[in-house]
Amino acid sequence: MASNEQTQSETNEVKPVVNPPKKINHTWYQSETCVYVVIPIRNVQRDQVHVESTENTLSVNIKLPSSNSEYNLELDLAYHVNSSRTDTKVNTANVEVRLYKVDAIQWASLDSQHKPNAPPVIMNRAPTVQSVPPSYPSSSKKPTNWDKLEVEIKKEEKEEKLEGDAALNQLFQQIYRDGSDEQRRAMNKSFMESGGTVLSTNWDDIAKKKTECKPPDGMEWKPYDN
Secondary structure, eight states: OHHHHHHHHHHTOOOOOOOOOOOOOOEEEEOSSEEEEEEOOOSOOGGGEEEEEOSSEEEEEEEOTTSSOEEEEEEEBSSOBOGGGOEEEEOSSOEEEEEEBSSOEEOSOSBGGGOOSSOOEEOOOOOOTTTSOOOOOOSOSSOOOHHHHHHHHHHHHHHOOOOHHHHHHHHHHHHHHHSOHHHHHHHHHHHHHTTTSOOOOOHHHHTTSOOOOOOOTTOOOOOOOO
């Protein structure tokens, strides 16, 4: 009789209610090139997060810091991603997974189950600086290709045939422009010390002594008096 009463007492004993773990809902947003999946779990260590992805799936496993349970997210993605570039950022407030889009389209859904039948919208790409030629104010109705014009002017300047002193000056300018630092020093020193009568690119020779004046044949050099 006592045994039956003990069994009945154990049966009527009130057991504590265990609340199920709170459901963790992920969110997502996107840019032109990426999709970001955000999981609001706080104070997670990086080694407690495991992420795997393929071109059309995402798997996330996180060991919850407040219990022995785990968070799992399995998704069949609505569109293709470049799985080799998938990366994960662990913050104090959440875990963020970045997926790189294969195509620059507007994702209408994250998972394939809710993917609409309508074709995806192509996102507008901002033109790069290199693809837009410079534009300058002009009264002409026909646009001018300034890059092409600059190339043509430089070509004409290079092919222009000069004569006499102009040709000689152009030659000296080209030698000075294309020469080494020592050649430029030699040209400056020899020209200044000789009163403009000597122009040498041999620094080893010019550096040893002052360059003497060498006027052209039939002419005599004299200092200029004010």
